Amino acid sequence: MSRPMPSDRSAATPLPEAITLAATEWFVRLQAVGTHDNADTDTHTAWQRWYEADARHALAWQRLVDFGAHLRTIPPLVAHNTLVCANANQGRRRMLGLIAVAGVTGALWSASDSNTLRVWRADLSTGVGERRTVQLADGTVLALNTDSAVDMHFSQDVRRLRLVRGEIAITTGADADHGHRPFFVDTAQGSLQALGTRFAVRQHDESAAVAVMEGAVRVVAANAADAAIVLTAGQGATFDDTALRSRFDDVGVANAAAAWTQGMLVVHAMPLGAFLAELGRYRRGHLGCAPEIARLPVSGIYPVDDTDRVLDMLSRALPVDVQRYTRWFVRVQPGARSPTEVLPRRAIGVDRTHT
Template sequence: MNGAFNSPGDISSGVAEQAVSWLVEMQEGPLSPRRQHAWEHWLQAHSEHQRAWEHIQRINQRLRGLSSPLAHAALNAPQSRSRRQALKLLLLLGAGSALTYGLRDQLPITPLMADYSSPVGQRRKLHLQDGSQIHLNTASAVDVRFDAQRRVIRLLEGEMLLTAAQDARPLQVLTDHGSVQPQVARLNVRQFADRTELAVFDGQVALAPTAHSGSPLRVSAHQQLRFNRQAWTTPRPLDASSGAWADGILVAAHMRLGDFLAELGRYRRGQLNCDPKVADLLISGTYPVDDSERVLDLLAVSLPVRVKRFTRYWVTVEAKA
């Protein structure tokens, strides 16, 4: 999308949203005589309404020319609340990359609007134009913005393993909690609601939390740490489990069962619960993230627990009777 999608400055956001609502309603089927009259009354009530209506129709026509899966789904899917919401987001946020980029932090549309994303239970490899590679973990999303001056990768949610290539342009990796500037490096970045976890396998990176006013922290190869918007923890040696997900492996070394199931649950849809009575049991080993059902069966054999499946999407690990 480009700047031509931007709404004129003399159209307020409230009127623009009213125009979108009318258009969405019309696309769901013919208006009743009462609603037709209401639309005509709204349209003639103010010249701003007319400008907004003409503008939103132009945006709608351009969206129909896009090959985006989101645009296709929103414009062509059967009537539903999710379709209506997706179309409204497309029309309102189809306004150009700068507006959309800023609103992503405020609206729950990350997977829909991200440049690249991976669904629950799947991993995805990306090859970028500068030669860098990104490996997305389950339920993850990134934006990539490269221009003549710089390279920016924003981790919107989830986790990624980045192999940064040599390039004259500086590279910046952004999360909700700060920025990481690698040179030629290989690093793992995972974003949580309250923190970001960073592991550096090769090379060196500079870390700058969002609200930290001091000098960036230099993080060397074979180190990992956590940081939030204000500070970072002391770097420590890499764990054996760091980055193992890229090979489809979940590594547990004396890990609490509750924590293990929380990790395993990232790779499957639905709810994977742990009974507090068994949450502190310790588990060690390597487990395939692509076969969580098999892993659950193994737990029932190796630990004093049983797996209670109410449905495929609601599973609880509890104490064995």
């Protein structure tokens, strides 16, 4: 089919909010289904109809493509505001400037060495809200949490995974057929050696975290090879490339760190702002809260596969209201109730059908 192409003169045309938001949602949906041969053809056909229905649709789409917006990691409201303001004279520089001011991370604009490119090329990966479990050839069971990516390198002498992004849980296989090769997990900050174990590893922006459920793990920071530590069952740590930042010794904390493998988010007295940041990992778009309620404590067990249900649970248990501006932009605001009117803290998030 032929596609209407916006003219140069239309590059400065302001676009209605509904159109820019629709373009943003279509971009995210198409990224979710992919462009390979097995992609969702119904989604692509529906997008084609939307694209050709109005020249302004084509203009909004062209701006997204021209500006190189990676909307999978950009809150749609940011992209929407950028599209409304974009014009031919400001172009790419304005787009990048607005994204930088908004504090968006992960939208890297250099192609060859970007983390985004490494994620796309990873051997195993999951999308936002997806969890995946695979069994490797050596018998190791590898689980990937939401929005995660892993590279694998198994040779005659070693088994090695590299956590490119996100979070994984590993139950190491015996590898008896290959002489029990050592098993390593590399992160941006250092390396972990599994010593017959079950453990979870998470890659943060400036650090990595490990929690050990069974066996032991040897942790070596990238720039402190002579200061390795060994963590045993029930222990965990956060480290950067030079040293250990923090450490815990609590079986409950270790198990909670891996609760996502069972589809659960387990928290105790976590500030609401931090809780929403965690919950937001399992859904596309922006999920935030007003600063005046960000410190409200949240405790309980929450199903990560139904984030809308969790938000409804919060609105019943805390003095907050959930405002859904679009499906991609949700903000938790102070509610009309006083704290004395809400459920006791121990009830927050507890749902016996999911425990």
